[in-house]
Amino acid sequence: MTDAPILSASPILSASSVTHAFGGLIAVDGVSISVQRGEIFGLIGPNGAGKTTLFNIMTGLIAPNRGKLFFEGRETTRLPPYRIAERGIGRTFQNIRLFGELSVLENVMTGRHTRTHSNVLSGVLGLPAARAEERATRQQAMQLIDRIGLTDRAHVRAGSLPYGDQRRLEIVRALALEPRLLLLDEPAAGMNTREKQALSDFIRQVRNQYHLTIVIIEHHMPLVMGLCDRIAVMNFGQLIAIGVPAAVQRNPAVIEAYLGSRKFVDR
Amino acid sequence: MADFLSTYGSLIVSMILAAMLGLSLYLPLMSGQLSLAGAGFYALGGYIAAILSTKVFTTYSGDLYPVSYVLIEMIVAGIAAGALAVIVGILALRLRGVYLALATIAFVEILRVLSLNIDITGGAIGIFGVPQPFGTPIEYLWIALPMLLLSMLFVYRLERVRTGRALIAIREDELAAESIGINPTYHKVLAFMLSAILAGCVGALSAHVLNTWNARQGTFDAAIGHLAFVLVGGSRTFAGPVVGGLALTLLPEALRQLAGINGLPPWLAQFLREGRLILYGLLIVLGAINFPQGLITPAMFKHHRAAKDPTT
Numbered sequence: 265m266t267d268a269p270i271l272s273a274s275p276i277l278s279a280s281s282v283t284h285a286f287g288g289l290i291a292v293d294g295v296s297i298s299v300q301r302g303e304i305f306g307l308i309g310p311n312g313a314g315k316t317t318l319f320n321i322m323t324g325l326i327a328p329n330r331g332k333l334f335f336e337g338r339e340t341t342r343l344p345p346y347r348i349a350e351r352g353i354g355r356t357f358q359n360i361r362l363f364g365e366l367s368v369l370e371n372v373m374t375g376r377h378t379r380t381h382s383n384v385l386s387g388v389l390g391l392p393a394a395r396a397e398e399r400a401t402r403q404q405a406m407q408l409i410d411r412i413g414l415t416d417r418a419h420v421r422a423g424s425l426p427y428g429d430q431r432r433l434e435i436v437r438a439l440a441l442e443p444r445l446l447l448l449d450e451p452a453a454g455m456n457t458r459e460k461q462a463l464s465d466f467i468r469q470v471r472n473q474y475h476l477t478i479v480i481i482e483h484h485m486p487l488v489m490g491l492c493d494r495i496a497v498m499n500f501g502q503l504i505a506i507g508v509p510a511a512v513q514r515n516p517a518v519i520e521a522y523l524g525s526r527k528f529v530d531r
Numbered sequence: 532m533a534d535f536l537s538t539y540g541s542l543i544v545s546m547i548l549a550a551m552l553g554l555s556l557y558l559p560l561m562s563g564q565l566s567l568a569g570a571g572f573y574a575l576g577g578y579i580a581a582i583l584s585t586k587v588f589t590t591y592s593g594d595l596y597p598v599s600y601v602l603i604e605m606i607v608a609g610i611a612a613g614a615l616a617v618i619v620g621i622l623a624l625r626l627r628g629v630y631l632a633l634a635t636i637a638f639v640e641i642l643r644v645l646s647l648n649i650d651i652t653g654g655a656i657g658i659f660g661v662p663q664p665f666g667t668p669i670e671y672l673w674i675a676l677p678m679l680l681l682s683m684l685f686v687y688r689l690e691r692v693r694t695g696r697a698l699i700a701i702r703e704d705e706l707a708a709e710s711i712g713i714n715p716t717y718h719k720v721l722a723f724m725l726s727a728i729l730a731g732c733v734g735a736l737s738a739h740v741l742n743t744w745n746a747r748q749g750t751f752d753a754a755i756g757h758l759a760f761v762l763v764g765g766s767r768t769f770a771g772p773v774v775g776g777l778a779l780t781l782l783p784e785a786l787r788q789l790a791g792i793n794g795l796p797p798w799l800a801q802f803l804r805e806g807r808l809i810l811y812g813l814l815i816v817l818g819a820i821n822f823p824q825g826l827i828t829p830a831m832f833k834h835h836r837a838a839k840d841p842t843t
Contacts, residue, residue, distance in 0.1 A: 323710055325706065325709075344709070344714075345710050346712050346713055346714045349709070349710055349711055349712035357707065362703075362707070363703035363704060363708075365699070365703055365767070366696070366703060370696055370699075373693075374696045374711065374713075377696075377700075377711060378711070380693050382692065382693050382694075384689070384694040384721060384725075387688070387689070387694050387695070388689050388694075389688075390688065394693075398692060438711065440711075441711050441712055
């Protein structure tokens with residue numbers, strides 16, 4: 265079903281006993297995960313299981329109370345978000361967070377911030393190096409925009425795009441920073457079945473083309489099962505199962521977590 | 532024409548200075564930071580120019596103060612304001628929204644109280660007899676106009692390059708900006724520093740224009756005035772604060788002229804002469820309701836920009 269991932273011995277991302285509490289609520293409770301280079305790794309679990317909090321910890325938006333994080337062998341635990349992005353982790357958000365007043369093109373160009381270097385003076389003065397960089401950035405951004413079919417709307421305000429396009433644009437903005445690890449937080453939310461299939465194909469495509477590792481939070485089971493090489497299941501902040509999709513699907517603890525929350529049956 | 536220029540010379544120059552002060556407030560606003568500290572840097576620049584021109588650069592030949600000295604004062608004022616802004620910025624920009632605005636008001640007040648109480652600034656009396664580099668007020672345009680055009684060009688360019696996009700990204704969504712690798716503190720402090728440099732330079736020039744400098748310049752009231760330039764003119768494109776600064780500086784004078792028309796009922800004439808603060812307030816309220824983005828909006832330039840873009 266999936267293309268054979270290029271797995272290597274050393275994990276690209278590893279979390280060891282990561283714990284974080286909001287007041288009395290333990291959102292993430294001693295989670296240890298290793299994500300292998302090249303895989304598409306699914307993170308599932310009922311609402312409130314701590315998946316997004318784990319993403320926020322991985323990207324530095326939240327500093328964990330306990331535990332450590334490593335990306336490509338180097339510790340990232342207390343780094344600010346922009347440093348983690350510089351190291352090569354891109355992400356999208358559950359509630360889309362585009363720069364609404366900027367155009368589609370400007371959103372993607374902004375995504376190349378860490379890959380460009382002109383400073384305020386060279387930029388404003390339009391020095392040759394800055395101009396060349398700006399041209400290259402624009403071109404690279406247009407190529408990415410082309411991939412999601414928004415070329416003719418490149419100059420439209422990002423905030424005015426339809427929902428599905430905003431989701432895709434946010435993925436492309438994260439791709440613009442040339443991440444080696446991409447974290448997608450419910451990228452298919454609000455899409456219909458056909459759009460979900462197209463998104464799934466798109467995710468697999470970019471993984472293969474850019475040799476990415478992808479961690480994806482998603483509720484839509486057919487998409488997760490079809491797309492992911494491995495899946496981790498969280499419930500009440502804890503990791504309750506991890507493995508290939510078929511094994512996770514049969515895991516009694518997983519079935520109970522989903523049946524217990526009634527979610528699995530409803531959807 | 533010559534008549535017009537000599538009558539309205541000071542007005543035209545102060546309109547241009549106001550436009551730059553509006554721009555100065557606009558710069559931190561590009562990154563979503565409402566800072567009223569510009570008035571403080573403006574006061575600082577004015578004192579630097581007043582002190583340098585009355586106590587340091589006192590030997591020159593001829594009646595007029597050399598223009599080159601004014602330019603040197605402006606550079607010194609810009610550097611001092613910029614350096615102070617980096618320090619204040621690193622401390623204050625941890626605060627967000629209204630708290631940042633309050634902290635910057637405190638900064639303006641601290642500078643004002645300091646200038647009232649130390650000797651070098653002349654205490655409550657201030658500094659008199661700031662020497663004149665020009666014979667008539669309108670000639671200040673030789674400095675003020677190029678300065679305005681340069682700062683407009685600067686901001687226009689800034690909005691279209693990497694650093695400017697990073698600033699706007701922070702304004703639009705700081706969390707998202709951080710997660711694509713933009714360092715928010717660095718960029719906010721940068722915008723704050725650019726704003727202070729501009730305000731400092733304008734202050735230095737203003738000390739000469741006004742011929743005197745004291746603690747009544749660059750106060751909280753002035754800061755609110757600068758804010759009005761941006762709110763009325765528009766806060767989403769650099770043209771907004773420029774138009775706002777020009778218009779709101781012209782307005783009270785225009786009203787004063789209107790009040791001179793024969794046959795007006797006395798109460799109306801008096802209102803036109805003295806009610807400018809009421810009108811300001813009305814304009815800000817009406818503007819906020821009817822033109823929340825200000826009079827000048829980015830959409831006005833949109834067609835133009837898209838047409839010029841080679842990739843479309």
